[in-house]
Amino acid sequence: MSTKMIDDLIVQAEVGSGEGTICSSDLKQPIWSLDVAEGERAKPTYGAGASQWDKAPVFAPLQHQIPAKYRQMAHAELDRRIRAVKETLGERLVILGHHYQRDDIIQYADFRGDSFKLSQLAATRPNAEYILFCGVHFMAESADILSSPQQQVILPNLAAGCSMADMANLEDVLDCWETLGQILGQKPNAEGQQPLLPVTYMNSAANLKAFCGERNGIVCTSSNAETVLKWAFARGERVLFFPDQHLGRNTGVKLGIPLEEMVLWDPSKPLGGNSPAALRQARIILWRGWCSVHQRFTVAQVEKARQDYLGVRVVVHPECPLEVVEAADEAGSTDYIIKAVEEAAAGTVLAIGTEINLVRRLQAEHPDKKIFCLDPVICPCSTMYRIHPAYVAWVLEGLLDGQVLNQIRVDEKVAHAARIALNRMLTVK
Numbered sequence: 001m002s003t004k005m006i007d008d009l010i011v012q013a014e015v016g017s018g019e020g021t022i023c024s025s026d027l028k029q030p031i032w033s034l035d036v037a038e039g040e041r042a043k044p045t046y047g048a049g050a051s052q053w054d055k056a057p058v059f060a061p062l063q064h065q066i067p068a069k070y071r072q073m074a075h076a077e078l079d080r081r082i083r084a085v086k087e088t089l090g091e092r093l094v095i096l097g098h099h100y101q102r103d104d105i106i107q108y109a110d111f112r113g114d115s116f117k118l119s120q121l122a123a124t125r126p127n128a129e130y131i132l133f134c135g136v137h138f139m140a141e142s143a144d145i146l147s148s149p150q151q152q153v154i155l156p157n158l159a160a161g162c163s164m165a166d167m168a169n170l171e172d173v174l175d176c177w178e179t180l181g182q183i184l185g186q187k188p189n190a191e192g193q194q195p196l197l198p199v200t201y202m203n204s205a206a207n208l209k210a211f212c213g214e215r216n217g218i219v220c221t222s223s224n225a226e227t228v229l230k231w232a233f234a235r236g237e238r239v240l241f242f243p244d245q246h247l248g249r250n251t252g253v254k255l256g257i258p259l260e261e262m263v264l265w266d267p268s269k270p271l272g273g274n275s276p277a278a279l280r281q282a283r284i285i286l287w288r289g290w291c292s293v294h295q296r297f298t299v300a301q302v303e304k305a306r307q308d309y310l311g312v313r314v315v316v317h318p319e320c321p322l323e324v325v326e327a328a329d330e331a332g333s334t335d336y337i338i339k340a341v342e343e344a345a346a347g348t349v350l351a352i353g354t355e356i357n358l359v360r361r362l363q364a365e366h367p368d369k370k371i372f373c374l375d376p377v378i379c380p381c382s383t384m385y386r387i388h389p390a391y392v393a394w395v396l397e398g399l400l401d402g403q404v405l406n407q408i409r410v411d412e413k414v415a416h417a418a419r420i421a422l423n424r425m426l427t428v429k
């Protein structure tokens, strides 16, 4: 398997639309051009790629410039240095690689997976003093919450946030909760259900998981959202679901909830843009958040795949809009997609609706099947893409010098409440 597939394609591709094109010329800029120099103001962008056009909030963590020697280092030298630190630290270090990382990061990962699975896998390495999370900010927070106190979690690039997670912040969610409390009341009904129960997607800040933990709420992943929502409806008349409207809506539809009983809460509008009557009638109140990677997929792309390949199997992620999920053959988490590819018979044609790095890797690992991304334009997740070997080498060599750079630490009070919501999820069957 080539180790630099997406990077190589980006170097060769043109900006535009159609085969072998990229969504933005900014992808060709060195990734550290986005880092903040001493005394410089934050750049109002997540970086090149799918969430490039989302507005980065003021609270988004910044990455300051790393030493010039790492920025100037050739790939072969970075590779040699990363492997040397791995060798030196041995079991004291575990490297986690999210499926959406580029191949020249994944090659160093001890474990590959989705965010929750990676945090659980890290817990199977109690001797690892350092957990290097090659993913995004909320994932590193979850790893810190689920690991033991003596373990230190490191995010190689602090600006690797998640634009979707950033669309819901504690202040706005608290405002929403208070407003809804005034409209819906606080008292449980005759069946003991509370008027509203909060459910947060794993892709959210630690303080929002804690918010749920403190209010009888729960966390869900894209694999268990249906089971978690059933659990929530046994305890609440309605659910406030954040931050991804699409996962919430797609799961609601799967549970047979009519679209008229799902309303969208826009935090910039009074009452989220709804009437009190609509809020009272709603079963799910969906936060107005989205993943810019999965929102790129369209019904037209599904139709084109069907036109081009008779019998193609279209599998998409449930962060895609409802109409795309309905046009596809199947929808499921990254693990579901990987399993679908692995278990498909040789010769199967699969059109996949998820992040390009994962799709290209599946393509390389299963040459007996035809696998392609529904979106012909190369547009990786902007924030996952901020993790580059230069940052990995920088933080790893820092460890040898006795410095823990870019540590992600969640306040213990927040971590305790977040663990309650995460543990509830683990007990749901």
Ligand code: SF4
Pocket (backbone or CB within 6 Å): 051, 100, 136, 161, 162, 163, 164, 165, 203, 291, 292, 293, 294, 355, 381, 382, 383, 384
């Ligand atoms: S793919 Fe979407 S949800 Fe995942 S980290 Fe990127 S922006 Fe966030």
